Amino acid sequence: MSTPVSGTASAWQLGERALAERIRARFAPRPGVLVVGIGDDAAVATPVRGALEVFTTDALVQGVHFDPAFSTYEDVGFKALAVNVSDIAAMGATSRLALLSLVIPERLSTAEIDALLDGFAAMAAEANVTVAGGNLARSPAGQNDNGVLIVDVTVVGSVRPRKILTRSAGRPGDALYVTGQVGAAAAGLDWLRTQPGNAGREPQDPLIAECVARHRRPAARIRIGTLLGRNDAATTCMDLSDGLADAVTQIATQSGTGAVIDAAALPIHPGAGQWFSGRGLDPLLATLSGGDDYELLFGVPTKRRGRLRHVRQQSRGVPLTRIGELTKDRAIVLKRNGRLERMPPGFAHF
C-alpha cells in the first residue's frame, strides 16, 4: 500500500517500495500477457509463436534530451516510450513489452512522477505495449544542482522471420521513401530555445505550434513500420531519430550503396520551412541535419512498388513520399536545382 502524500512532496519521501507499488498499480497488466509481472526478481512472458524477438533500449536524459522548461513530465514519459517503439517499428516489428528504468532526483515530486507515468501509459496504450517491469534508482545531487532525471526504457517486440527490415538490406536502384513530414521537431525545439520566455507559452502560429508539439510528442510510425514488414513492401528501414541526413547515410553505408536525395521532393513541414527561413537559415539543410523526427526512411525495390500501394491504402492518411534512391556509386548526395551537393552531417547528441 502506498503512503498517502501530497502531490508536491518529493517522490523520495515515498521510499523505493511505495514508489514501486505506485508504478505497479499504474500499469496493471492486461490479463494473459505476462506470466509474472512487476514485483518479482524478473518478469516472465510467453513468446509469440513462430516469431523472432526484437530488443531496443533508449534513454532520455534531462539537460541532454529534454528540458523540463520546454516539456511537461507527461511529454517526457510519452516520448521516452515513443522513441523506443519507433526503433521497433523501424525493424518492421511490433512492440509488446516495456521495461521502465528511472533515475530520480530528490526534488522530483510525486505529482511529477505521476505525470511521467501518465504520459508513458498513454504511449503504451497507443502502441499496445504492456509494462513488464523496471527499476528505480536515486539520482545523486551535485554541489549546486539537484541531480538529473533519466528515463531509460527497453522495449521488446516481435517480428516474423524474413519480415525484418534492417539498415543493411538496401540495394542500388531501391527508391527511398519517408513517412509524414520532416523538420518539425527541430524547428519546434529551436522556437523554444530562441524565444525568450517561450518556455511556458504556446506558439500563436498553429504551424509553429505543430512543430513544438512534434518535439514534445513524436508520432512513432508504429502502424506503417509493421505494414511495411508484413506486406514485404520495403527491404531496408530506419527511423529518423538523428535526422534524415544521418538516416540516409546509415542505410547507404550499411547497405554498401550510395544515395541521391532530391531536395525538391522532401516533405518539409510548412511550419519548419517558415520558421527556419524566418531565422535566416536554409530550411533544407536545417531539416536534413535536425534530429528528433521519428519518421521512417525506407527503401522499396522496383518490383515491390505494387506492395507499397497496399501499405499506402492502410496508412490512415500519413503521406509516404519518394525522396530519392540508393545508387551503385557510393557517394551520398543531395540534388538541388539540378546540381549535386554533399549530404550534410546528421544530428549528434555528443
Added chain:
Amino acid sequence: MSTPVSGTASAWQLGERALAERIRARFAPRPGVLVVGIGDDAAVATPVRGALEVFTTDALVQGVHFDPAFSTYEDVGFKALAVNVSDIAAMGATSRLALLSLVIPERLSTAEIDALLDGFAAMAAEANVTVAGGNLARSPAGQNDNGVLIVDVTVVGSVRPRKILTRSAGRPGDALYVTGQVGAAAAGLDWLRTQPGNAGREPQDPLIAECVARHRRPAARIRIGTLLGRNDAATTCMDLSDGLADAVTQIATQSGTGAVIDAAALPIHPGAGQWFSGRGLDPLLATLSGGDDYELLFGVPTKRRGRLRHVRQQSRGVPLTRIGELTKDRAIVLKRNGRLERMPPGFAHF
C-alpha cells in the same frame, strides 16, 4: 572506424558513433545467437523453443551504488551485469542476452570505458550472455561537478514453463535455504567507507579482503538458480540484493506466510563477523540488514528435499544452508538464543 585516441582522452572526444563502434567491436557476438546485432534500430534474436521469456533491468548509479574510489571501472562493468544475471537466476531461469545503456560524464576517459567494457565482458563470458545492443547518452555536468556515470543493464533470459521460481510460491512448512555466505559485501563496503585512505588499498587480513572483493564483484549464483528450477527442488526464490531480512520479508509477504529464521544457522561470512564485531556492531543484525549480497534465498517443501540433494551434488562446493522456514503464522521473526525477535528492516537505496 574508431579514431585513434590516447587512453586518457575523454570518451566524448571519440563521438557517439566511434564509441558505439568500439563497443560493437568489443562484443562481437558468437555466430548464430543473433539474427541482427548491435548497429541497427534494434536487435533481433531467435527465442528458445518451448521456453518462456524472462526480463529484468537494474542500474548502477555513481555515488549511489558505486564509488570510483572504492571500485575499478572493471568492477563496475562486472557488477552491473552480475546484479541483473542474479535476478534472472533467482527466477530459476538462464540469462541469454544483455542490453547495455550507458550515461557517460565528460571526464570519463576511453581507458575507463574500456575497463568497464572488459568487466562487463568478463561477466558476460561467465554467464554465457551475448551483448545484443545498447544505448549511449551524455551525462550532463552540474555547476561544480562533472556528471555521474550510470550503467543501466537489461538482461533477457529463458525458462521452461512450470520451472519458474517466484517470490509468491512459498507455502507454510517450506524450509528456507540460503546459498554461500552472507554479510561479506556489507562488511567490505563498511571497511572501504570507515578506514581513511582505504580507497586505493587492499585489506591485509585475507578475510576482510574477501569481503571487499565481494562488494566489488558479487558472485551471482547463476548455476544454482537454474539447477533449483530444472530439478523442481525449490518453489520460491529471490536474490539478496537488498539483504537477507528484506528477502525473507518479501518471500513471506508475497507468499501470504510468515517466517522464522534461526540466528544460529546463518552462514555469516567469518570476515563479516569479525569486522562487524570489531566495530561494536551486532554481526547478526548488520548482516541481516546489509545489502549487496547476491546470494539466493529459496524455499523447499518437505517432499522435495530429495531433489535438493541432486542440486547440492552439482553446486560445486557452494554451501546451501537451511536457515529457517515459512510459517502459517504471518509474523516474520528471528529466533536467537531461544527467544523470538522482530526481523530488522532490509537495506534501502532510498
